[in-house]
Amino acid sequence: MTTRRSTVLLLSLLMFLVFPVMAQAEVTHINMGEADGVSVNKEWEIQFNEGVEIVEESLSSVNIVVKDSFGQTVNVPDAYVKDKNTVVVPSPEEGYRGGEQYKLYVGKTIEFTSGVKMQDRYVKTFITERDVLAPDPGGDIVSYGTVTSDTLNIRKEPTSGSEKVGVLVEGDRVNIYNFDGYWAEIQHNGQKAYVHKTYMKLRSTTGGVLQDQIIVLDPGHGGHDPGAVGNGGQEKEIVLDVSKRVYDLLKQKGAxxxxxxxxxxxxxxxxxxxxxxxxxxxxxxxIHANASTNTNVNGTETWCHGGKTSNKEEGCLLAKKINEQIAQMTGLNDRGVKVSELGTWNDFYVIRNTFAPSVLVELAFLSNSGDAETLLSDYYRDIYAKAIVKGIENYYASPIE
Structure with a gap:
C-alpha cells in the first residue's frame, strides 16, 4: 500500500435530531463543500459531534461510498471508527488518479450507541492533485515516452531515411525534449536524436494520463451517407452527437x-x-452504430485491425479497454473485441491505414429495438461518451510489460 500523507482534512457532519426519524422521501445529498489539490493518497476523516459513539458494525459500502467523475464506485478499503466519533475512509490501494474529481458520499444508515439518527445525507467533492512524473523536469523535458513496440529505431534526423544511431526495446522509457511532426526528440549518447512517437505511450510532464494526447475522433458516415437506419434513428446523427460528447470530456481532461x-x-x-x-x-x-437483418442481434463490440503494419497490439488493447467500459456502464450485451482481417468484409480502411493505435467502436445495434432505445436516448448517449473516455483513460494508464 502506498504511503499516506500526514495532512488530514476534517469533514464536519452535524446531527440535528436526538430521536428516531420517520421514513422520508428521497432527498439530495447536502453539499459539504469542495477541496482541490488533494493528495492521491488522501485519507478522509468524518468527524461527528463530540460525545457521539459510532457503531462500527453499521459502516458499510452502502453508507460510505466514493465515486469517480464517471459515477463509478471506487474500490476503497473498509472504513473504520477512530476515537469513537470519527469515521476514517482510507484511500484506494493504488491511490486515486491524479487530476480527477471524486465525490465522497455519507449515508443516513450509520448507527450510534445512543440511538440518535442522522437527519440528512452528505457529499464531499474533491479533486486530486495532478500527476507530476518527475520531481524536476528541468524546464526542457516536454513529455515522456515508453516504447510499445518490440524495437524502435533511433534516428539521427527526424526522417525514416535518416541514419540509424541506436535502438530502444519495448518498455524503455525516454525523456522527450521536442516534437517535429511524428518525431520525438530525445538524447542518445549525449547527442540529439529522434524516434517515431506512434510507437510509444506518451505522458506529459504534468497532468493526468490524457494530458496533451492528440486523439482524433471519427464520427462515421455523414452527409448523403446516413449509415445504419432503423427504429426512427440514423447512424450519422447518433455517432456525431456521441463524438461531440466524447470531445468535450476529453477536452476537460487536458487532451x-x-x-x-x-x-x-x-x-x-x-x-x-x-x-x-x-x-x-x-x-x-x-465511432459507429451497428445493424443486422436479424433484429434480435444486439450488443456492443469494438474492432481493432490485425492486418495493419503498426500498433495492432496497442489497437486491440485500446479496443478491449473501451469495449469493457461500454458493456459495463450501459449494461448492454458484450460482444467483445473483434479483429479485422485483410481482404474481408471487416477490412476497415480507417483503422488499417492509421499509424497510431486505432479502433472502430460499434456502440449498439440500431436494428434492435432495445439497443436503439439507448442510441436515441440523451441519457445513454452521455453514458456511451463517458465509457469511451474511461476506456481511453484506462488504455493510457495500463502498464507496458
Missing part, C-alpha cells in the same frame, strides 16, 4: 481532441485517415 467531421458532412475514408496523419495523432477512434 487535444480533434474530429474528422463536426457537422452533417461526408468525408471520404482516405480523407479521414489523411486528417489524422496531418495532425500527428496519438490515437484514432472511429
Amino acid at each position: 487535444q481532441p480533434l474530429m474528422t467531421r463536426d457537422d452533417d458532412t461526408y468525408q471520404t475514408l482516405g480523407g479521414r485517415v489523411q486528417y489524422a496523419d496531418d495532425n500527428n495523432n496519438d490515437m484514432f477512434v472511429s
